[in-house]
């Protein structure tokens with residue numbers, strides 16, 4: 546009988562102990578200590594190689610340490626790193642032109658992290674509501690979805706329903722109406738319920754909730770309803786964007802152009818914290834000097850890195866690769882599920898996928914399975930208890946996907 550836990554090397558243990566002793570305990574990592582990454586692979590401190598099936602929550606879509614992105618960072622870091630926005634710099638304008646044309650918007654507001662970009666989008670939406678739509682001051686409401694994940698700031702957790710993320714962090718920010726995800730009728734009822742709706746904030750696929758893919762047509766219908774009621778459709782594509790789901794943006798599967806687009810994670814290929822809010826002039830121009838900002842937002846390194854990261858996505862056809870290999874992966878997972886009842890459901894789009902494990906949400910089984918994956922050379926992490934997200938870098942090849950399916954099946958068979 547095999548043990549589900551591999552003995553840790555003393556080297557790994559020492560690093561883990563340091564984090565435990567000197568770091569806040571706000572995460573519960575898998576006991577693997579990594580020191581190197583390249584493409585779809587990472588290596589631990591004992592030299593063991595793994596496939597990375599988390600991709601830093603889809604920040605590393607272009608693969609670890611992509612040479613073109615790293616080169617852009619090194620070059621810019623040796624030239625000019627930060628001026629603050631008190632002055633102009635020679636990288637920001639060209640990046641702003643590049644990124645707005647790339648995604649089809651008039652303007653960008655650059656920030657650093659996903660949560661900051663979500664905050665920025667909420668502020669922009671409210672300001673538009675008061676100054677353009679004409680909602681009375683302080684009355685604006687933004688519709689959000691149950692089981693959302695948009696980050697960790699006080700305002701964002703105000704409309705989370707993850708009790709762990711909220712408990713003892715109040716008082717909370719008001720002005721949000723929560724409706725069930727993937728429920729068009731609920732959206733229409735909320736839009737009708739008051740004249741004070743400023744916008745609708747939605748993840749095109751709910752990643753943290755366990756890769757919950759809404760019904761076909763949901764996003765297009767939601768966008769149409771927002772237009773009808775003059776509310777802004779705000780897409781949080783921090784996790785789903787930048788080719789992850791087989792299109793540049795997940796909303797493109799339904800030919801939707803959001804009023805406000807939120808990007809983060811893979812916009813830098815995981816080498817630097819970069820996030821962005823994109824919108825057209827009629828919305829973005831409500832923000833005037835002094836009304837919003839960030840010391841590091843739009844810094845020269847971020848600008849150079851983001852251009853390189855987006856060029857890689859285009860030059861290496863990562864959307865097409867994610868679309869094609871997503872089908873290969875899900876087909877293989879469904880075949881495994883037909884032989885092994887531990888998988889009750891396979892879902893996802895492109896290379897953002899999850900398997901649902903046949904156990905209660907509070908069971909340790911999904912964690913133990915991830916430990917077994919790790920033993921066999923593949924890193925993944927449970928989300929919401931019994932779901933395991935499978936989201937490799939988009940530079941993965943078909944041969945590698947088949948090898949990973951072999952690892953997954955072998956590990957699952959150990960739990961029969």
Ligand SMILES: *Cc1c(COP(=O)(O)O)cnc(C)c1O
Nearest residue numbers: 658659660694695696781783784
């Ligand atoms: C990760 C994520 C965020 C938050 O991004 P951070 O960079 O961690 O602040 C926001 N929205 C979605 C959908 C995410 O997946």
